Amino acid sequence: MTFLVMMKAKLTTNIDKERVNLRKSIIWISSVSLAIVLGVSLGFVYNSNNDTHVEDNNTLTAPITNNLSEEFWNVDLIVKGKVIQEEATFQKDTGVDTKIPSKMEVTPATIEVDEVIYGNEPNKTITYLQHGNSNETAKPKHVQKNDEVILILTRTTDGQYWSYNFDDGIWYVKNGKVKSNTSEKYLVDYKDKDAKDFIKEIRKAAKNKKKNENYKQ
Amino acid sequence: MKNKIQQLLVVTTSILAFVVSFTTVVNASTFSFSWAYKTNGLVDVKASPEYLSSDYNGTVFDEGIDKWNASKANVIISEVSRTASKVDLYTVSRSQWNDNGWGSGEAWAQGFSGTTPCTTTPVFTNPEDKCANSLINYGAVYTNDSNVSFWKSRREALIAHEIGHIIGLKHTSLISAKSDSIMTANLEGGYDVSSYDEGEVNYKYR
Structure with missing residues (x-):
């Protein structure tokens, strides 16, 4: 015990x-x-x-602008539409005679146009060009089939379109609101705002587009 | 005694963590890639303005590169013919610029490591993706012929700024350094090489 x-x-x-x-x-x-x-x-x-x-890996120098109309100086077309499909990626020559050839990957997407907000585009569909391919994390992010978008665009010589300035020209419409990855100072405040109001503002700005007075016309 | 050692270790760890988090962020204004050519301890850039338009060639180019040459940065930029150049500067027509989807900017810089371009677009592709910790042996600077400033001083600064990218400088992100750094995004900090810019080059190539 x-x-x-x-x-x-x-x-x-x-x-x-x-x-x-x-x-x-x-x-x-x-x-x-x-x-x-x-x-x-x-x-x-x-x-x-x-x-x-702020981590900044860009090497681009953007111009001086004082308002949205100056920001849109190179905008040719603004459309609201729907992504029909993404096409096959291809290699594009930059057309610049660099000593080491510089090609870039381009992935087109077909957009069904619901509304031309600014500019002239008679066709019901347009080809929207995107940098990079779909197999890697492309930047700006590629649009997806059935996405509803508002695209602010620049026309190429063969009648296709790029975003006028990367993320700044790509807007998604979700539940009547617009979403974008832009950090452009004259656009950033429109994020999550009503799509109709956004369309009204960008149409007005595009109609009054002009180069900043510090630049050759 | 044991308790004191423990306390000391905790304080040391805390200080170490502070220093690491601080310096990690502070040293963020240069890319991890470097320019491949150095002569007598100086970053040696042989550049050709042959394909620049008259807006940028001549005195604009000369005074642009002189911004670095006259500074205390350990860099020497010389004008050479295109056959001998390691950096070529181009003025790209409006149609070509638009066909490439290069946006609304004034200029951009593209480094190459071997035959690999570090980036194929001016923005949004991290230039380090394909060139992290690499040596850059060739550079191309593209100026947009449809977006040219009236001001010679800005065009000169643009030349200096884009060559700054080629030798590994990022856009200046320190608020305290932004006000006068030529490497501030969109040249918002000013048109001259600042002591901060000199320090960035000299620290990178020490």
């Missing part, structure tokens, strides 16, 4: 010791984790208070 009591007491002591050790480990891991979180957070807070860094 005494032996059993002693064994029980010893077992209890061992369990208590393990509990204490476990508690110490938890406190230790928590402290280090907290230190890392605190350090990283302070680093970012310090940065945001003193300097802001």
Whole structure:
């Protein structure tokens, strides 16, 4: 009987010791984790208070513009429509005589035109060109079949169309609202706004399109 | 004693995490690729303006490259014939620019590593995708003939800015440096090489 009591007491002591050790480990891991979180957070807070860094991998220089009409200086057509299908990707020569040939991948999409918001396009469908292919993460993101879109476009010499300026010209219509990945200062405020209001504003801007006075006409 | 060591370790970890998160963001104004050619410790850019229009060729090009040459950045840009050049500058017609879907911009720069273009479009494709940590041995700068500034000072700055991209500089993202850096996006920071720009080049090629 005494032996059993002693064994029980010893077992209890061992369990208590393990509990204490476990508690110490938890406190230790928590402290280090907290230190890392605190350090990283302070680093970012310090940065945001003193300097802001936005990852920018572009090499493009955009022109000076003072309003949406100047932003649209190279817009030829604005349509509201539906994506019928994406066509096969092809390689396009840039037409510039670089020492190392520079080709680019182009993936066309056929758009059924519901409404011409600005410009002149007699056909019921247009070919909308997109950079890259569908097998990789293309940027700007490619449109998908059945997407309802508003496209702000520039015409090519053979009557096809590109977005007038990458993400800025690609707008999706969902539940009557417009969505885009644009970061263009005169367009960014229209994100998630009513599609009808957006159409009204961009039509007005396109009708009054002009180059900024700092540029040759 | 054990407790003190633990406390010290926690504080050290915290400081380390702070420094890492801070410097990771701070050193974000250069690409991971670098220009392949250096002579006597200077980044050596041999550029040809042969295919530039009269808006950019001549004194505009000369004064554009002089912005870097007159600075304290360890870079030397020289004008050479197209047969000897490693960077070629082009003025692209409106129709060609539009046919390529290059947007409404004034100019853009394209680096090549070997025969691989780092990017095939001016924006939205990360130039590091195909050239991360690579050496750039050829560069092309394209100016848009349908979007040319009246101001000579801006055109000169544009030449300097785009060559800055070729040697590995990103757009300046530090607010404190943006106000006078020639590498600020769309030349919003000004038209001259700043001490920050010099520092970026010299740190990258130290």
